[in-house]
Amino acid sequence: MNPTSDVVARLSGAVKRYGQLTALGGVDLVLHRGELLAVLGPNGAGKSTSISLLLGLIRPDGGRAELFGRDPQEIEARRRIGVMLQSAMLPMTLRVGELLRLTASYYPNPRPLEESAALAGVSDLLRRPYGKLSGGQQRSVQFALALCGRPELVFLDEPTVGMDIDARRKLWDAMRALVTEGCSVVxxxxxxxxAEALAQRVVVMGRGRVLSEGTVDALRAQVPLTRIRCVSDLDAATVASWPQVASAERDGARLRIGTNDAENVLRCLLYADASLRELEVQRAGLADVFTELTRDERTLEQEAA
Structure with missing residues (x-):
């Protein structure tokens, strides 16, 4: 267990209502120092409301929000964080270097400009006006602004939307570097x-409450599903009728099978098709876990619609 002194942010029984809508219904959430926590959930799950409470942008109607043991609206707490929200309104005419210098000036011990730019992968953009950048480049600059104050805790809301594969990988590396420094990341x-590649711990939310939390491996263990892929002439409907098979579908020459009993299904496949080839076996991923945990939430949304 992490000692209490390692807790950098906390929601305790947090409740938030908007009229008749309960956005959060008593959420408990803890973030430790040097931890990368991924908060997942469908639209309307309460993710943004939880983050807004921790940032001090809104107040809870019940329960408590803490940032470094303080009220999130206190300036002493806010100076220790960096934030990259889903949308940002920044002066379009300022150059990237000017934006970094301006933002860094608000903090007592900022990173050198060159260090922030290198960590975010925007060193080649410093002389360019922000408004002339592509959407992905602007997201990289927003990430540089979030880390330029040398924060102890960074909030990243959908940070890689609009980025190409190379920029996304650079941002992933930067997040890992921040955690190595002891910085916490939400x-x-x-x-x-x-989330699967980066998170040390995952929280899955739905309809204003926490559905499950734990390491990626712990969440995977909740869904004992294995994916099997192979090239086979077997009929997908026939395979789907086998008692151990949860699903089977054809993708061209390949069969895609979901099962909770991979060993027996593999034996049946090899017995039924001696020419079977290109066999791949993969345990449930975070996407399978997310789908299973949020199935009831999505059903309720569809019924309400």
């Missing part, structure tokens, strides 16, 4: 492979 993302 990541909200719809890219489940991003």
């Amino acid at each position: 990541l909200t993302t719809h890219y489940l492979e991003e």
Whole structure:
């Protein structure tokens, strides 16, 4: 267990209502020093409300929000964080270097400009006006602004939206570097492979409450599903009728099979098709876990619609 002194942010029984809508219904959330926490959930799950409470942008109607043991609206707490929200209104005419210098001036111990730019991968953009950059480049600059104050905690809301593969990988490396320094990171993302690759712990939310939390491996263990892919002439409907098979579908020459009993299904496949080839076996990923945990939430949304 992490000692209390390692807790950098906390929601305790947090409740937030908007009229008749309960956006959060008593959420408990803890973030430790040097931890990368991914907060996942469908639209309307309560992710943004939880982050807004921790940032001090809104107040809870019940429960408590803490940032470094303080009220999140206190300036002493806010100076220790960096924030990259989903949308940002920045002066379009300022050059990237000017934006970094301006933002760094608000903090007591900022990073050198060159260090922030290198970490975010924007060193070649410093002389360019922000408004002349592509959407992905602007996101990289916003990330540089979030880390330029040398924060102890960074909030990243859908940080890689609009980025190409190279920029996304650079940002992933930068996030890992921040955590290595002892910085904590809260990541909200719809890219489940991003959470799977980066997060030390994952919280899955739905309809204003925490559905499950733990390491990626711990969450995977909740869904004992294995994916099997192979090239086979077997009929997908026939395979789907086998008692151990949860799903089977054809993708061209390939069969895609979901099962909770991979060993027996593999035996049946090899017995039924001696020419079977290109066999791949993969345990449940975070996407499978997310789908299973949020299935009831999505059903309720559809019924309400």
